[in-house]
Amino acid sequence: MASTTTSTADPDPVIASYDVYLTDSEISRYVLQYLDRPTGSSYDDRHGQKPTSFRLKPTTGLVEVDIPINTRVNYDASKGLRYGDALKKSRSTREGGAYGMAGGFSSGGSTSMGGKVKMEAVEAAEGNRAAADAASLLRVQTLGGRIKGPEDGDPVYMLAAFRGANLHLSPVSAVVQLHPQLHHLDALDEVPVKGKGKARKEGEEERPAEAEARAIDVKIKAAEDGEAAMVAGNLELLKKMQDEKWKDYEWVDAETEESWQLYENYMMHQDVEGLPQLESAINSEDYLDQMSAPRIDPARPDMTGWAMKQNRKKQREGEQAAEGHTEGGMIG
Structure with missing residues (x-):
C-alpha cells in the first residue's frame, strides 16, 4: 500500500509505505566484501572472472575463493610460470594441506611429508615443452577471510528484497572481508633450492633435496597468566584450522536462471497471507x-x-x- 501527501508544508513527507516480512533465519547468508575491488567490477561471468572454487571450513570459519587471473593484461608470464610450478609441485605432495591460517601457519604442511619434499620429474618432449609450461602457469588468485562469530552488541544486518508493496528482510549470518592470499609465495618457499655448493657431475642422477623449512617447537613465556591463556588459545585455534577439512561448494553466477530461482526461494516469502503477525514486546x-x-x-x-x-x-x-x-x- 502506497500513500502520498499533497501538503507542501510538511518538510518530511511520506512517499510510500510497505508491509515488512522477515524470512527464515535458519538459512546461512554471507556477504562477501572484496576490499581491493573497484565498484562496478564484480567477480562474475560477465566480467570474465567467475570464481572457479569456493571453500569453507564451517567450524573455524575460514573462507577461500579462487578467482581467474587475466593473463593477457599486466601479467608477468615468467613469474606466473615460476609461482604456478611451485604450487603444482607443492600441492601434489601435501595431500590436501593448506597454507596460511588454513594450514595453521605451518611451514611443514601435513605430517605425511616426512621432512622431505618429493619433486615430480617433468618428462616432456621438446615439442610439448610449451604446453607443459602453459599448464604450470598461475591462472587463479586466492582470496581468503574468516567468518567472525556474533557477539553481544554487534549490529544485525539485513538483506532487503522488494516485491511490489512488500519488503522482505533476510538476516545476514556474517559479513566476510576477503583479502588476497599469498599461497604462491608460501609454495615457492617450500620448493628446495637445488644446485647449491658443488655442481652435479655430468650424468649423475639428481636426487630430491631436503626441505629447508623444518618444524620447530616454540615455547612462549607470557608475562601474565591472562596472556599465557590467550597464547594457548591461539595455538589451539591454529591447530583446529589446520586439522579441519575444506568443504567445497559450487559457485552459481548471479545472472543465471538457477541463481534467480535461489533468490526467489531464499530471499522472499512465497505465501505472505498465512504468516503470523509480529507483536511488540514494549510500548x-x-x-x-x-x-x-x-x-x-x-x-x-x-x-x-x-x-x-x-x-x-x-x-x-x-x-x-x-x-x-x-x-x-x-x-x-
Whole structure:
C-alpha cells in the first residue's frame, strides 16, 4: 500500500509505505566484501572472472575463493610460470594441506611429508615443452577471510528484497572481508633450492633435496597468566584450522536462471497471507526510554527514569479522577 501527501508544508513527507516480512533465519547468508575491488567490477561471468572454487571450513570459519587471473593484461608470464610450478609441485605432495591460517601457519604442511619434499620429474618432449609450461602457469588468485562469530552488541544486518508493496528482510549470518592470499609465495618457499655448493657431475642422477623449512617447537613465556591463556588459545585455534577439512561448494553466477530461482526461494516469502503477525514486546513510552537518554523532570530533578514515569502516572490518574468528579458535580 502506497500513500502520498499533497501538503507542501510538511518538510518530511511520506512517499510510500510497505508491509515488512522477515524470512527464515535458519538459512546461512554471507556477504562477501572484496576490499581491493573497484565498484562496478564484480567477480562474475560477465566480467570474465567467475570464481572457479569456493571453500569453507564451517567450524573455524575460514573462507577461500579462487578467482581467474587475466593473463593477457599486466601479467608477468615468467613469474606466473615460476609461482604456478611451485604450487603444482607443492600441492601434489601435501595431500590436501593448506597454507596460511588454513594450514595453521605451518611451514611443514601435513605430517605425511616426512621432512622431505618429493619433486615430480617433468618428462616432456621438446615439442610439448610449451604446453607443459602453459599448464604450470598461475591462472587463479586466492582470496581468503574468516567468518567472525556474533557477539553481544554487534549490529544485525539485513538483506532487503522488494516485491511490489512488500519488503522482505533476510538476516545476514556474517559479513566476510576477503583479502588476497599469498599461497604462491608460501609454495615457492617450500620448493628446495637445488644446485647449491658443488655442481652435479655430468650424468649423475639428481636426487630430491631436503626441505629447508623444518618444524620447530616454540615455547612462549607470557608475562601474565591472562596472556599465557590467550597464547594457548591461539595455538589451539591454529591447530583446529589446520586439522579441519575444506568443504567445497559450487559457485552459481548471479545472472543465471538457477541463481534467480535461489533468490526467489531464499530471499522472499512465497505465501505472505498465512504468516503470523509480529507483536511488540514494549510500548511506545518504554521504547523511547530505551532509545533516549534518561528523562529528567524540571520540577523534580531528582526523579529520572522509572521514578519519573511513576510520578507522571499518578498525576494522570489524579487528573482523570478530578475530571470525573467535576463531571459528576455538573450532572448533579
